[in-house]
Amino acid sequence: MSKYNFIKMQKKLSKYLDEERYAHTLGVMYTCAALAMAYGYDLEAAQAAGLLHDCAKCISGEKKLELCKQYKVSVSDFEKHHSFLLHAKLGACIAREKYGIEDPEVLSAITYHTTGRREMSLLEKILYIADYIEPMRDKAKNLSKIRALAFQDLDECIYEILKDTLEYLKQNPQDIDETTKIAFLYYKELHDKRREGGVK
Numbered sequence: 001m002s003k004y005n006f007i008k009m010q011k012k013l014s015k016y017l018d019e020e021r022y023a024h025t026l027g028v029m030y031t032c033a034a035l036a037m038a039y040g041y042d043l044e045a046a047q048a049a050g051l052l053h054d055c056a057k058c059i060s061g062e063k064k065l066e067l068c069k070q071y072k073v074s075v076s077d078f079e080k081h082h083s084f085l086l087h088a089k090l091g092a093c094i095a096r097e098k099y100g101i102e103d104p105e106v107l108s109a110i111t112y113h114t115t116g117r118r119e120m121s122l123l124e125k126i127l128y129i130a131d132y133i134e135p136m137r138d139k140a141k142n143l144s145k146i147r148a149l150a151f152q153d154l155d156e157c158i159y160e161i162l163k164d165t166l167e168y169l170k171q172n173p174q175d176i177d178e179t180t181k182i183a184f185l186y187y188k189e190l191h192d193k194r195r196e197g198g199v200k
Contacts, residue, residue, distance in 0.1 A: 023136060025050070030050070032127055035130055041123060049113075073089055125158060128161070132161050133147045141164060155190050159191040166181070
């Protein structure tokens, strides 16, 4: 029997997201499922993470800060000035409080789906990548290369995404979160080591 009532969750979620964000969310959920099949991860957990990853996205910046206070979510000075980043950690709280998600792996994947982090778990990698490559995405450069890589090598795929993300954010360096920089250095080191070892 299914752990999650996805129909009910989708119906509820559709009330809180605009049409475009909801379509993106379904794309991420299905892409998470595809990656979970490819890498032998729990399908339902992957779908739950994909479905709820942006559940706090359409809340205003002011309201996000208010809810963080209510849920006792720590907010850094950087996040205060870049409140769009808060939808990830706040989303994990809402997934737990409003959608009954108790799986710590699902909640952690939602928390880090925007910034990434060093030593990501399998589900964190799946969601981070799915959010970037889902079918509706069309603006990122190297997208077809990254989409193919997603089904061949998760770590290499994450390295490429982080590299492109930081390249893009270079135009506004004040918008780069420290966690993303640290994640990039970690996955770059993995990438370089494998190159040295002759692994392509």
